[in-house]
Amino acid sequence: MIASQTVKDLARQLGADLCGVAPASRFDQAPKGFHPRDLFPQVRSVLAVAKRFPEGPFHARSPIPYSVANDMILAEVGRLVCALCVRLEGADHLCAVPVPSEPYEYWDAPNREGRGLLSLKHAGWLAGLGVISKNTLLTNREFGNRICLGAILLDVELEGDAMADYPLCAEDCRRCVDACPARAIDGLTVNQKRCRSHAQSRTAKGEPICVCNNCRAVCPNGRGTLAASV
Numbered sequence: 191m192i193a194s195q196t197v198k199d200l201a202r203q204l205g206a207d208l209c210g211v212a213p214a215s216r217f218d219q220a221p222k223g224f225h226p227r228d229l230f231p232q233v234r235s236v237l238a239v240a241k242r243f244p245e246g247p248f249h250a251r252s253p254i255p256y257s258v259a260n261d262m263i264l265a266e267v268g269r270l271v272c273a274l275c276v277r278l279e280g281a282d283h284l285c286a287v288p289v290p291s292e293p294y295e296y297w298d299a300p301n302r303e304g305r306g307l308l309s310l311k312h313a314g315w316l317a318g319l320g321v322i323s324k325n326t327l328l329t330n331r332e333f334g335n336r337i338c339l340g341a342i343l344l345d346v347e348l349e350g351d352a353m354a355d356y357p358l359c360a361e362d363c364r365r366c367v368d369a370c371p372a373r374a375i376d377g378l379t380v381n382q383k384r385c386r387s388h389a390q391s392r393t394a395k396g397e398p399i400c401v402c403n404n405c406r407a408v409c410p411n412g413r414g415t416l417a418a419s420v
């Protein structure tokens with residue numbers, strides 16, 4: 191039987207900056223239809239991975255570097271999890287399902303509200319990658335919220351990692367809530383329709399771009415602990 195550490199070592203070799211394992215039982219509070227078992231009934235363990243997001247695009251005068259970096263890193267994480275599934279299936283007699291960030295099947299058109307096949311923020315939280323902050327983003331102690339998430343579902347039992355328990359949001363901090371131009375976040379949830387209407391835009395030529403990341407940018411913990419020394 192493959193060891194948890196072997197799986198994580200392979201993930202790092204393929205470019206993961208963070209990885210952790212959550213036994214499938216940790217997802218028992220997931221909403222109906224969004225448990226890893228609903229996607230893959232044989233699932234026993236979930237491996238969550240993350241790749242770092244560059245800091246520079248947050249300081250550019252145009253939204254385009256950020257938007258393109260977002261697309262690139264999402265694609266890289268998608269490639270990473272697919273390659274990892276192939277390597278794991280070759281190394282052991284197991285079955286590994288890559289979980290994409292998007293697309294997804296659930297779509298509430300009037301409210302423009304979508305739901306991932308699996309919430310990658312919850313997968314990352316349950317696998318010890320970080321905590322979910324008031325801006326609703328998964329925030330890692332070292333890399334802050336500058337991380338892009340992915341996951342794979344495995345039909346083998348792996349030793350789970352400890353969940354992170356560091357407190358990140360000061361009780362009176364509301365910087366992300368106040369910085370949202372669309373008033374889309376309240377410290378607990380996101381109004382998707384408001385966020386999408388504001389953040390998803392197009393260049394004059396018509397290409398789709400993301401033009402807002404304020405809730406991510408203004409967070410004092412957004413760059414992680416390294417930020418203090420840069």
Ligand code: B12
Binds near residue numbers: 308406
């Ligand atoms: C749909 C989506 C959006 C929507 C909704 C965002 C949201 N907070 O849900 C919109 C378009 C608004 C959006 C915006 C952004 N997004 Co987005 N988005 C997604 C996507 C594709 C699905 C998330 C989802 O299913 N939301 C649906 C709602 C209902 O889920 P929820 O509120 O988290 O869950 C509630 C319940 O359903 C329940 N729940 C759900 N699952 C589970 C599981 C367990 C075990 C438990 C206990 C509970 C539980 O708990 C919650 C509280 O009620 C994910 C990728 C993925 N597959 O996860 C990326 C993702 C969340 N987005 C990401 C990013 C970066 C962004 C933006 C910063 C992009 C930008 N503009 O620059 C903004 C940030 C806005 C914000 N503050 O959230 C990253 C987050 C990285 C991180 N560090 O956390 C993700 C993970 C993509 C990735 N692969 O990295 N996004």
Ligand code: SF4
Binds near residue numbers: 374375380388403404
């Ligand atoms: S991305 Fe922009 S519009 Fe969306 S929740 Fe964050 S600050 Fe608000």
Ligand code: SF4
Binds near residue numbers: 326358
């Ligand atoms: S800005 Fe403040 S409240 Fe918002 S996520 Fe960061 S620390 Fe938490």
